[in-house]
Amino acid sequence: MNHMDTRLAKLARGGDRAAFAELVELYKDKIYHLAYRMLHNRHEAEEIVQETFLRVYTNLERYDDQQKFSTWIYRIGTNLCIDRLRKRKITYSLDAEMNDGEGNDWYSTLASNDQTPDQHVELSETQAQIRDSIDTLPEKYKAVVVLRYLQDLSLQEISEALSMPVTTIKTRLHRGREYLRKKLETLI
Structure with a gap:
């Protein structure tokens, strides 16, 4: 490919x-x-x-x-x-x-977001909460979380795409995950 x-x-x-x-x-x-x-x-x-x-x-x-x-x-x-x-x-x-x-x-x-009926896919409550939580991530964490978990890029690929060292990507992923974990804990 x-x-x-x-x-x-x-x-x-x-x-x-x-x-x-x-x-x-x-x-x-x-x-x-x-x-x-x-x-x-x-x-x-x-x-x-x-x-x-x-x-x-x-x-x-x-x-x-x-x-x-x-x-x-x-x-x-x-x-x-x-x-x-x-x-x-x-x-x-x-x-x-x-x-x-x-x-x-x-x-x-x-x-x-003007969701049209055909676009409105039924999400489980948890999926919806995760999606909403990702939306509130600070942008520096949001980019790495989206690229890693939703686009399935490797750390190396994210590092190249964002022109940042892998160590920075790892740190931002860790902080992004922590942010999401805390956010989700308040919802549960």
């Missing part, structure tokens, strides 16, 4: 549109799931997918085929999600000042 990605990326870099279309097919769902888990908003996740592939397309000549294509595309997608989360925080802090300082956490003031 990974060798095929690299070969497709090389072909796409040379102007092969069919190869690029194949890369889109291979990764659009993976990037969508990553973005949806990070942002928990369908519309924004779709935008991240489009933006990721736009970045991939315009930066293909910078892709180093010595590294896995998956690592490269996850780095682009994750960084776009983190940028989006940072913009949300800025928007929230402005809204909060107009909100008479009511003690809502910033997630509760975000636009609703």
